[in-house]
Amino acid sequence: MTDGLTLYIPEPPTRPGDTPDFSHLEIPAAGAMPRPPTDAPAETLRDMAYGLVRVLDDAGQAVGPWAPGLSPEQLRQGLSAMMLTRLFEDRMFRSHRQGKTSFFMKSTGEEAIGAAQSMVLDRRDMCFPTYRVLSWLMARDYPLIDLVNQIFSNARDPLKGRQLPILYSARDYGFYSLSGNLGSRFGHAVGWAMASAYKNDDSLALAYIGEGSTAEGDFHEALTFASVYHAPVILCITNNQWAISSYAGIAGADETTFAAKAAGYGLPGLRVDGNDFLAVWAATQWAVARARANLGATLIEFFTYRAAGHSTSDDPGRYRPADEAAGWPLGDPVARLKQHLIAIGEWDEARHTQFESELVERVRAAAKEGEAVGTLGKSKPPVSEMFEGVFEKPDWRVREQREELGV
Amino acid sequence: MTDGLTLYIPEPPTRPGDTPDFSHLEIPAAGAMPRPPTDAPAETLRDMAYGLVRVLDDAGQAVGPWAPGLSPEQLRQGLSAMMLTRLFEDRMFRSHRQGKTSFFMKSTGEEAIGAAQSMVLDRRDMCFPTYRVLSWLMARDYPLIDLVNQIFSNARDPLKGRQLPILYSARDYGFYSLSGNLGSRFGHAVGWAMASAYKNDDSLALAYIGEGSTAEGDFHEALTFASVYHAPVILCITNNQWAISSYAGIAGADETTFAAKAAGYGLPGLRVDGNDFLAVWAATQWAVARARANLGATLIEFFTYRAAGHSTSDDPGRYRPADEAAGWPLGDPVARLKQHLIAIGEWDEARHTQFESELVERVRAAAKEGEAVGTLGKSKPPVSEMFEGVFEKPDWRVREQREELGV
Amino acid sequence: MPSMSMIQALNSALDVMLARDPDVLMFGEDVGYFGGVFRVTEGLQKKHGLKRCFDTPISEGGIIATAIGMGAYGLRPVAEIQFADYILPAFDQLVSEAARLRYRSNGEFWAPITVRAPYGGGIFGGQTHSQSPEALFAHVTGLCTVIPSNPYDAKGLLIASIESNDPVIFLEPKRIYNGPFDGHHERQMKTWADHAKADVPEGHYTVPLGKAATVREGRDVTVLAYGTMVHVAESAIEESGIDAELIDLRSIVPLDIDAIVSSVTRTGRCVIVHEASRFAGFGGELSALVQERCFFHLKSPVQRVAGWDTPYPHAFEWDYFPGPGRVVSALKRVMED
């Protein structure tokens, strides 16, 4: 018998003032994981959840069975989407500091995920995003000016001022409506995928969720439906180690991997280096092939790191070592893809610098254009837009209230 | 490319009119599963979720490392609780047919689970029941008359007529308040266990959930908290193959086992023959030892079969072969424990028959006593009880409404 | 026209829509092979195929999330929640997602889903098989809430709900599934057989959302009700001998404000009846609307008859249920002043 039980509360290895420490992470070498056939039964794939699919090695070479064999053109397109994402977010973050918008969030360090997946998925597929996959839209050339106008909530905001900045919706770009609620759209992806199967269509769904948000009941319910009905959906957990101030251990990461959750539903679960554009691509391609062959859902954990603060309201220096990001053992996804392109002779520093300034200019131009329309509080859609779209047709309440407000 | 996707909807192997078929089940021999030490790390235990812990073999002998070595006294006590449960439920089911109560549910075929666990757990522990574990109370000698009065909602109903029949509450018997909502108390068990650990107490919690109800978000949330805070709780899935008319495949059983869900939380997951009193006992003992040693939660899937209809409102002949129950390969828990007691020379047919008639008489006496107080509609607690206990102290609404009704 | 019970009328509505629109499908706990615990979907799987009407895991949140995703894709899913009491695990999906999708995406996505659920008391179902949660939905901007009181309306309103491009909570008063119930539980059960509103056409028709029905015209007081309480009120009016006008709201969102105002303006008195517990129930909104719009016509305070402010208590079914006796008292009270 014990002296009584004690309550265990997980804590991260380091806090502000400590030296960042990632020594507890096991990082397998690039190329080490096998690539099972896409029609392998899920029960033969359980080990995949405890490894880490990696393609780019330290020298920037693509190695092992998962190397997707991309063309230089594809690689450069991916790099472009990632760089554009980062530059755009940096600019808008500054705009927030200047009071031009109410709120902003960056995806720094996680750009490979949305960029690669956006390219692998088809135009007819639908992604159910989180707020941290802007690179999905960038890889599909969503107009920067529409982003800016949404972020500034100005008169040209495509969402008519109704949504918080960055909670985009872009149906034509395969990007489902975002909302502030975490996790609650994960199951919509499953429903969408089931609808596609119901119609004998072949469009797939792809959904994102943060590692922190996997604790929501919605996550489990979505996986249950995906499993039971063999829904053609790719369910992606972006494990960026943090949920605002809470480290991944508060979501269960100290107990097992997130990919391990797949086994409980009889689904394949892959664990993938999320900072490796090629690994993300390859794993996604594998899951897509499986889903399009009517073999159902795959759960993928992307192992990555949230290099910036959670949002403009956050100061990560309050809860983690200031230099933790720099120590992240999987590096920076932009730098790694750039290194790869250089290593295969398809890129160089000069081109990179030149290209970067072109992108900076594009971003600047879009920001300026948006500012000319107006920033938060200086410009907004007609107030009547507040009353539109509550129902398909307004009822008397909306009509009367509109009248009362005189709009 | 495919010709388009198709939507998969799971279906059970047989329906009314078909011959029952359990050939798809893999049933390992009794004694075949290893018994790992109770402090084994969860990641070394993953295979346990795909086996089946069984102790009683076909000859009624207790075999293998899980045999718990119970005294004949303990075995007879267990048998008694199970027999009493069955006889009592049969009687009350008939009472429902006679209009003496509004509703009733039986646990036929599943009596071993509550009975063994009630005996293994301590008086200071708390069970968070489903409506199908009456044998927990029977093993602790909860007064039959209190059950009857609750079922008849009569003037002596211990729950004052506020609850549907069989949604008991019995704090002194370690039996938490039941409710009609499925799954929503699974997490209370985790909170209770965490509270015990917080207070350096050593009381454990044990929770039940049906296999169908594991699809609720609450299930996942409870497991997440249990895992993250190493809560001293035993989480039991009663996989009785059916959820009203839906077979377990609708809850995901065709894809993997329910015990396999443990891996996603880094918890040990045991899969146990729920019709084997000794296996239930042994597995529970294992999990209790682990929890009391501050090693946290265990998930146990009890593989069993709902031999009766779902409730008095149900007719299972509408959705499954009429004789399916008879074909259940794991047999009947009462018959198997009886056989074991006989096999070890501690019981015989004559004693059994004699004992059964004693129990029948006890049940009859309790039913009669309850009937004398009154049955549904013929007797009820004072109407003022409707207004009590909404809050600790009634507010003006309750006071005024009571006055309006004149009670 | 065939005489149908409410169950049959609802089944017919679903059957008609399955036959008519390949984008309509339905699912929920036990609705497939078995046909639902109240038999509303009986025979539909067999007739229309496995994928048109199927069983789901016990996961109300998952059911609604799945429906929303299907709706956004372009289908018209009809989800059954086995009892309205069990809708709450899906409350966030309904409020934060279904109700808000069209608005927040500026019309790029929307959720044309219908969520059916038996609701209300009178069947000795105890706490969790008897509740009336309509007020919770009525407060949510973006959700419609529909409550039929007879077979004809049930079919027409359900078809209108399925065809609506807005999310609809469709609450079915389970006590009147098989016959009208006027609250006189001591009397013999009636079936729908001879009821005028049990004459239900076989084919497609709609009863529009947002249009109340005047069940009985009267000059002295307006009674507002919906669901089972329409029958209770009707009976109470007869018993009271008061010349009351009875309005069956049929949907509470959209609400037929014109019907309410024009009636109360004439009668100058109003009684509101619902099964749900009283405090912050939908009766509060109705009472507020009436006094805001008819204040100078009102001869006496608007009265509410509702469930007590307690959980739904099993043994006290008829003490809790706002039966004809209480409605008669309210009618008398409202006439006194």
Add this chain to the structure above:
Amino acid sequence: MPSMSMIQALNSALDVMLARDPDVLMFGEDVGYFGGVFRVTEGLQKKHGLKRCFDTPISEGGIIATAIGMGAYGLRPVAEIQFADYILPAFDQLVSEAARLRYRSNGEFWAPITVRAPYGGGIFGGQTHSQSPEALFAHVTGLCTVIPSNPYDAKGLLIASIESNDPVIFLEPKRIYNGPFDGHHERQMKTWADHAKADVPEGHYTVPLGKAATVREGRDVTVLAYGTMVHVAESAIEESGIDAELIDLRSIVPLDIDAIVSSVTRTGRCVIVHEASRFAGFGGELSALVQERCFFHLKSPVQRVAGWDTPYPHAFEWDYFPGPGRVVSALKRVMED
């Protein structure tokens, strides 16, 4: 006495209770090491220890279920939900479990839990960081709902809530965390510094649940408000020049019906103000109660000023927010008749 902001007063309440009662503990998303996104739990983990104030998974249902289990065991857990908008995934736990546990178990178990959540608008938080869900809780028998409007009350009410043996939803108007806000967003932000109600004792005291406060006495009209709207109403009353009595309800369940009735009986007029959208909001219940109990004293219709019946729209913060201008109009309207 020290001057405290509402954040500091809430922090002080929690600190006092942690020090005083070993059975009090608190948890929620980011409340531990970090001290909460609004800093209400700042320093408490460090001072009282890891297990007294800790982070949880992002799982509102799990948080409340855990709290209920702890409460049933005998602790007094205080759970923080990061924004009231995110309480909905836990709605079933609150309604079906916390609110009903005592009743259904005949007092064998109960849930003495306090659920804190910042709520309301005025901070450009958009749809999901601005909502006011109080009406949804008010309708649930068995739940208390408390809403402070100033630091003194915030601390006293929070301590009373923690000490209560009933489950309490404690909604904190986030717009006035750091200073009173009268709706004049164009003016400079105020802090609590010089406010009379920012004089907060360091130690233990309670403000009882169910007792309204008369913020301002007046003869001509009664204004009922809570949370941020108390300040908006106060300012609007000054601007209107009308001699209004302003009642801060402080808790809507239990509701101080006597204070309401005695005031309206005197003034004969009533304006109700809340941020939540209007339809089926809590204003409906208040309006109904007032007209039921004060009908023959009422000189004009009870008026409601509330959020519009739309989702909370980001760019239209000040078009949506029921600011002083709309309250003044309502005051004038109510005086006209």
